[in-house]
Amino acid sequence: MRRVDVHAIRAAVGVWSFLAIGVLHAAPDIERAKELVESKCSVCHGMQGESSGEYFPRLGGQHAEYIVKQLQDFKEGRRKGEMTRFARNLSPEVMEGLGLYFSQQKIAPHPPSDPELGGVGRYLFHHGNRFSGVPACQDCHGAKGQGTPRLPRLAGQRALYIERQLRDFNKRERTNDNEVMHVVASKLTELELMALAEYISGMQ
Numbered sequence: 001m002r003r004v005d006v007h008a009i010r011a012a013v014g015v016w017s018f019l020a021i022g023v024l025h026a027a028p029d030i031e032r033a034k035e036l037v038e039s040k041c042s043v044c045h046g047m048q049g050e051s052s053g054e055y056f057p058r059l060g061g062q063h064a065e066y067i068v069k070q071l072q073d074f075k076e077g078r079r080k081g082e083m084t085r086f087a088r089n090l091s092p093e094v095m096e097g098l099g100l101y102f103s104q105q106k107i108a109p110h111p112p113s114d115p116e117l118g119g120v121g122r123y124l125f126h127h128g129n130r131f132s133g134v135p136a137c138q139d140c141h142g143a144k145g146q147g148t149p150r151l152p153r154l155a156g157q158r159a160l161y162i163e164r165q166l167r168d169f170n171k172r173e174r175t176n177d178n179e180v181m182h183v184v185a186s187k188l189t190e191l192e193l194m195a196l197a198e199y200i201s202g203m204q
């Protein structure tokens with residue numbers, strides 16, 4: 001009886017760890033990830049994920065789990081765009097390595113360029129717009145825009161990238177968030193959208 005129990009438990013644990021390692025979390029391949037950052041990713045995202053230009057999102061300090069999810073989504077076509085070709089050949093191990101690498105990098109915030117416009121963004125980020133039904137961004141992305149493993153960190157992100165993502169969510173050109181952000185983005189006026197991008201890019 002005792003032997004059977006142990007066997008059953010071992011089998012159950014065996015199946016569980018196979019699922020956990022093989023499907024949910026592959027062991028991160030840091031070496032290969034670093035090579036790829038040097039040879040490819042850094043051209044657009046920068047060696048520390050600081051981004052090499054307005055057009056490219058910053059990855060430094062972003063949550064590892066969120067990065068892995070985006071790479072999987074690009075690879076499998078749930079999120080479309082020029083990143084697809086760079087994600088196409090990534091293994092789960094390398095994706096985990098890339099997520100870990102970028103999550104550990106520190107990036108400096110941008111100085112805000114238009115503090116008055118940023119002030120409108122600050123209000124919206126923390127309070128939403130109760131007259132039109134825009135929710136407060138901080139309810140999901142955190143009071144400091146720091147996010148969670150499943151919700152992206154926004155603080156310090158490039159203004160132009162924030163703006164483009166909000167437009168893509170609104171037009172349903174990006175839907176890999178189960179359209180949560182469509183509901184938010186579709187309620188924003190042009191002023192609110194630009195003000196949020198300005199404020200968020202200056203958050204530390």
Ligand code: HEC
Nearest residue numbers: 036040041043044055056057067070071080081083086098
């Ligand atoms: C030629 C430029 C270029 C290269 C090289 C590149 N990327 Fe990107 N990456 C982009 C652009 C542009 C976007 C924004 C895509 C969009 O707007 O939909 C992006 C988006 C991303 C995102 C999503 C960020 C977010 O906040 O949602 C991740 C993660 C990412 N890239 C990782 C990588 C990794 C890892 C590599 C190297 C294997 C890499 N990228 C190589 C241009 C590049």
Ligand code: HEC
Nearest residue numbers: 135136137139140151152162165166176177180181184196
């Ligand atoms: C109900 C929760 C929720 C609220 C409220 C919310 N967001 Fe989001 N946001 C999400 C989710 C979920 C994602 C995408 C996760 C994914 O792609 O896997 C996201 C993604 C984003 C992105 C893309 C980030 C990137 O790195 O690509 C931006 C920009 C963004 N949100 C801005 C905002 C702004 C601005 C507000 C307030 C006006 C806001 N969000 C309110 C849940 C929320």
